[in-house]
Amino acid sequence: MPQEPNPQRRSEKSRTAIIEAALELCAEHGYGHVTVEAIAARAKVSKKTIYRWWPSKGAVVLDALDETVNPAIAFPDTGDLRADLEAQMWGLLHGVMTEPRTGRALTGLIADTQHDPDLARSLNDDLIRPRADEARARLTKAKTDGQIDPDADLDLALELLYGPVYYRLLLHQGDLHTRAELGKLIDHVLSALAPEGKALARSPALDQDH
Amino acid sequence: MPQEPNPQRRSEKSRTAIIEAALELCAEHGYGHVTVEAIAARAKVSKKTIYRWWPSKGAVVLDALDETVNPAIAFPDTGDLRADLEAQMWGLLHGVMTEPRTGRALTGLIADTQHDPDLARSLNDDLIRPRADEARARLTKAKTDGQIDPDADLDLALELLYGPVYYRLLLHQGDLHTRAELGKLIDHVLSALAPEGKALARSPALDQDH
Amino acid sequence: MPQEPNPQRRSEKSRTAIIEAALELCAEHGYGHVTVEAIAARAKVSKKTIYRWWPSKGAVVLDALDETVNPAIAFPDTGDLRADLEAQMWGLLHGVMTEPRTGRALTGLIADTQHDPDLARSLNDDLIRPRADEARARLTKAKTDGQIDPDADLDLALELLYGPVYYRLLLHQGDLHTRAELGKLIDHVLSALAPEGKALARSPALDQDH
Amino acid sequence: MPQEPNPQRRSEKSRTAIIEAALELCAEHGYGHVTVEAIAARAKVSKKTIYRWWPSKGAVVLDALDETVNPAIAFPDTGDLRADLEAQMWGLLHGVMTEPRTGRALTGLIADTQHDPDLARSLNDDLIRPRADEARARLTKAKTDGQIDPDADLDLALELLYGPVYYRLLLHQGDLHTRAELGKLIDHVLSALAPEGKALARSPALDQDH
DNA sequence: GCGTAACCGAGACGGTACGTCACGTCTTACG
DNA sequence: CGTAAGACGTGACGTACCGTCTCGGTTACGC
Structure with missing residues (x-):
């Protein structure tokens, strides 16, 4: 046995x-x-x-992160989608990735998943997917509320939001998004999600800083 | 090196x-x-x-990739920006990341950079940044040619293009973008870059598949 | 150790x-x-x-020798000093130095002590000195018993006995003393140790073989 | 070729x-x-x-010693056998073995011969045997001159002289003979070699210091 | 007196062993 | 039975020298 x-x-x-x-x-x-x-x-x-x-x-570090990190990246629901997104993503950036106890732990953990499929599964199941699900749920609610276009592709939106953040985390490690950059990123994606009537002529997020 | x-x-x-x-x-x-x-x-x-x-x-693997991978991810310039982007990114996905000899090498290498700053620097200098520079140059040229909005933020655009790709590579390792998904991603970003006159009412890229 | x-x-x-x-x-x-x-x-x-x-x-080899070699070179006490000396020295020559498992080990070990002071100390403490002490004790007993001159310099005697044996071991490695040569050596030293009354006119040990 | x-x-x-x-x-x-x-x-x-x-x-070190060491251990012939012996042996002890440049070289060289038969042969041929031959020649001359017993076993005498010296060198490395101890050793061996008429009742060399 | 063959410095090369580190398993004794 | 302590077999680490081997450059012999 x-x-x-x-x-x-x-x-x-x-x-x-x-x-x-x-x-x-x-x-x-x-x-x-x-x-x-x-x-x-x-x-x-x-x-x-x-x-x-x-x-x-x-697995130890994953458990440790699971316990430590949750409060910082919980998804709020204040009714203001943009504010909620910014709050959660800023929490992710500032409360997790730049915290010494958790930032290096998280990137290292992701690194380890490249040669440990069990760990990869655990990381996704315990940490990544739950957050994504929360985010998707929040976007779905906004869709129901008519705040975003009913035809919008939410999964693509999630990738456009979180992809760049993790991209920087893993490939430019010291150099994460500033709050301003984060805001621009969110503005861009949200403007594309806007329901038809409210659609901006073009996404202001891709304007350069000036 | x-x-x-x-x-x-x-x-x-x-x-x-x-x-x-x-x-x-x-x-x-x-x-x-x-x-x-x-x-x-x-x-x-x-x-x-x-x-x-x-x-x-x-460092060995980086050199190896450097020699092997370049042809697959060279940035073409056919005049058609969208086609060039798709060709390069598809080369990255299909010619590098899913190739057995190079795909696992690349993700493992990125993983290693999480605890080896020298390696991180080399990887960026030798592999990542040169591609980004090529892409930025191509976009800049398109801007000069009037194919994209002169006020567009090209760095944000690059992050929106490559962020999701690397995000999937590193966090959903088996599950990269299909050609269709890639096309949608590029469409989305390009539509946001379009010069004002040609701007679509809203980005079609965020429509769901139907 | x-x-x-x-x-x-x-x-x-x-x-x-x-x-x-x-x-x-x-x-x-x-x-x-x-x-x-x-x-x-x-x-x-x-x-x-x-x-x-x-x-x-x-250190490993020293421990190994320590366990293996002791029986062969224990110092007997039969009352007959000459026989005891010859028995012990012959045991050293025949039971240790020419045994394949121990002979090359011992000489190599001594060689190593030339650039390893810790090992030198251990070798002396664990192997060399204890034998010398036994031999000195045996000679001291013989002195007490009146078999050798009360004024004899026992340390010099020990050097005269063992010096030539190790000298050959280390400098003429294949060519150790035969039993006859050993007997002559012992006879020479013992005759010089004899108490005054019994002293031989001159040491027969330095006569040539004939 | x-x-x-x-x-x-x-x-x-x-x-x-x-x-x-x-x-x-x-x-x-x-x-x-x-x-x-x-x-x-x-x-x-x-x-x-x-x-x-x-x-x-x-082999390098052997050559080096060969050039450096010879003057110190040349065998003199002043007519006084005892003085000649003492001079040569003291030269060996003081001019070679305790000299930093040569002492550690010599012992290390002897150590190396334990696992290099070619080197052993060279060492004997170039350094050891020539000295022994000189010494034997000096003793033979003394025999011819009637200074030592015609029946004396010169090889045993050489072993009794040099054995203890090398024994200490290799097994008690720091602790070589003092001049007094050397004198006693020589006295002992020479007294045993003395021609019959001049033979001492017993070797004074084995008396203890007092 | 002039090639040319050997020696020379430099140091890369394929090896072997070093002594250390961390792994994941295990055994023992305690609470 | 879970635990602290830590020995164990395994295997990779990065380093040190080994003795062999090109390289160009220099030197001095022999035609």
Whole structure:
């Protein structure tokens, strides 16, 4: 029998210490230089205890992010779609990606998924997709409310919003969007989503700064 | 790559064998499972020879990609901006990212840049930025020709084009854009760039498939 | 050996396999061509396990000799000093130095001490000095018993006995003392140690063979 | 054809620089830590040049010692056998073994002979045996002159003289004989060699210091 | 006195082994 | 039974030297 560990008896103290240690070490040395051995040492925990509950360091960090990051990137619903989008995306940029404890952890985690399909699945299931679903739900609601065109392709819109953000995160790591750039990005996408009557002649978002 | 040692009598045979071995191993086992030892063994070369000319396996793979990938993603100039964009981006998707020898190599390389700033710089300098510069130049030319709005923000446009592509590459790895999706993406961005007189009432790209 | 790590749960099986492998490899290829990697491979043990408990291959071989060699060079006490000396020295020559498993190991070890002071100290403490102490004790007892001159310089005597033996071992490696030569050597030194009344007119040991 | 190097064209400058560098490096780091690469670098010489003329670093050091050491250990002949012996042996101890440039070189060289039979042969042929032959010749002359017993076993005598010296050199490296100890050793051996008429009742050399 | 063949410096090359690191598994003793 | 401690086999790391091998350049012999 593979005899899975009985989660009833799991030590909450150890769990917390491990998650805490993982984030701290990510902040200090960067995800790539964090090792299971170091997490165990920092958390005063046996390596066995880590491997009993998680399959890899990536899974630990994912759990850690899951607990830490949610408040910063929750999707609000104030009725003002543009404000809600900006709030959530700014939370993502400012509350997660530039926070030392979580930013390097997140990019490292995404990096790890390139050679760990299980981790990729977990990351999507636990972190990425739920946010996307929230965002899609918010856009769908706006569509129902008549704030955006009923024919708009919401998935394309989501890619146009989040693609550039992650693109910069992963390929220009230090150089994320400023609040102004973020605003321009959102303006552009939203203007294209606008219902026909309210459509602007052309998207102002692609005007240059002047 | 910053080859400090004066490459006065560098062995071209070894160099080629190393680059070839690196790409083959990426194709077979995935970038993350490639080791310098394996490259050396496959290329029948001493590890020292690899370390003499490259600082890390990432640098080797970068050089390998640089040589292999350029034809597929060169930026054409047929006069038809939309066709040129689609050709280049489809080359990127189809000729690089889904090619076994280069696709896994590229994503793994990007992953590695998350904890190797030198590699990140090299990747940008040698691979990413030159393509972006070509694309920007093509757009600028189109602007000069009056095909796109003189006030258009070309950098934003580039992010809107390439962001979603890399976003999918890195976060939904198996699931890249189809040709149709790519076309829609390009249509959307180009329509927003169109000069004022020719502006469509609203971007057709955000219509759903029907 | 100064085993810093607390040897609480050290694997006896590994320890034995390592020591055994070390001696076998010395016998097969000679100490100088033995490598830690080869010992590890032969003993089916990780290199790390060797380095955990010993600082160098020399230390391993020293431990191995210590366990293997002791019976052959124990100092007997039959009451007959000359016989005891000859027995012990012949054991050293025949039971250690010409045994394939130990002979090449010992000379190689001594060689290594020339550039490893820690090893030199260990070799003296664990192997050389204890034998010298036993021999000195045996001579001291003989002095007490009146078998040798009470004024005799025992340390000089020890050097005269063992010096030539090691001298040949290290400088004429194949060509150790025969039993007859050993007997002559012992006779010479003992005759010089004889108490005054029993002194021979001159040492017969320096007569040539005839 | 193996085309041996033509010694006529050999660069004396390189030869000297190599030998000089070898001894310096022995003095600085100890024979065991000297490498051919370091010798080449120090002597501003190509490795190829070293390997062209010597088969190994041991051979270089042997040549170096051969040139440097001879004056210190030449065997004098003043007519006074005891004085001659003491002079030569003290030269060996003081002029060679405790000299930084030569002492560590010599012991390291002897160490190396334990796993290099060619080097062992060269060392004996070039350095060890010639001295032994000189010593034996001096003793033979003394025998002819009637200063020592015509039946004396000169080879045993040589072993009794030099064995203890090398024994200490190799096994108690820091702790060589003092002049007094050396004198005692010589006295002991010579007294045993004395012709019958002059024989002492017993060897005074084995009396303890008092 | 002038080619030309050898030596020379420089250092790249294929190798072997080094000693270290982290992996993921395991064993032991405690609570 | 979960845990802390940590030894274990595995395998890759990046480095150090080995001894061999081109390279051009320089030197000195022999025609």
